Amino acid sequence: MERKLNVPIKDENLNELKAGDVVYLTGNILTARDQAHKRILENGAPLDISGAALFHAGPIVTEEDGNYKMVAVGPTTSMRMNPYQSDVLDLGAKIVIGKGGMDDTVREALVRNNAIYVVATGGCAALYVDAVEEIESVDWLDLGMPEAIWNLKVKDFGPLIVAMDSEGNSLYD
Numbered sequence: 001m002e003r004k005l006n007v008p009i010k011d012e013n014l015n016e017l018k019a020g021d022v023v024y025l026t027g028n029i030l031t032a033r034d035q036a037h038k039r040i041l042e043n044g045a046p047l048d049i050s051g052a053a054l055f056h057a058g059p060i061v062t063e064e065d066g067n068y069k070m071v072a073v074g075p076t077t078s079m080r081m082n083p084y085q086s087d088v089l090d091l092g093a094k095i096v097i098g099k100g101g102m103d104d105t106v107r108e109a110l111v112r113n114n115a116i117y118v119v120a121t122g123g124c125a126a127l128y129v130d131a132v133e134e135i136e137s138v139d140w141l142d143l144g145m146p147e148a149i150w151n152l153k154v155k156d157f158g159p160l161i162v163a164m165d166s167e168g169n170s171l172y173d
Helices: 034-043 078-090 104-112 125-129
Strands: 002-007 022-031 053-055 060-064 067-072 095-098 116-119 132-139 149-164
C-alpha cells in the first residue's frame, strides 16, 4: 500500500500502515542525530515533537546572509540512536526516518506509542532534498551542522518504506 501522510501525525494515520508499505510525508520533519537525541532527553526538545517525524540525517547546508539552503539530506545509520530512541518516542514522536534496522527496545516503544520506523534509501540525498521546500528553523547549531535540529518543510518526502510498524512487525525479522 502507498500512503501520503501529513505531519505532525495523528494516531489514526498510523494504525493501518504495515511493514512493507510505502509512505510520503508532507508538512514538517526534524533532523536529529545522536547528540540531538541525547540533548532532547537531557534538556527537552527545542520544538514540540508531539506527532513529529524525526529524520536520522546530517544534512549539508549552506548559509549566506543568514539564509540557509539545503544542499543534500540523506539518512544516516539509525542503530546509533538505539540508546535514546525509545525514550524520545515516549515524548510523542510518531515517525522515525532512518537507514538500517533498530533494536527491540525501539520496536517495543513503537508499539507502546503507536509509532512507526520508516527507512529512506541511502545514496538518495539529492532526491530527498528536492522535497524540501524550506528550512523553517535550526536549533542547536553549537552541536555542528550535522547534529543540529533542522526543521524542514517538505512536500511528498519519500519514498519511505515502513520497516517497523506499530504492531511490532519488522522487515528485519
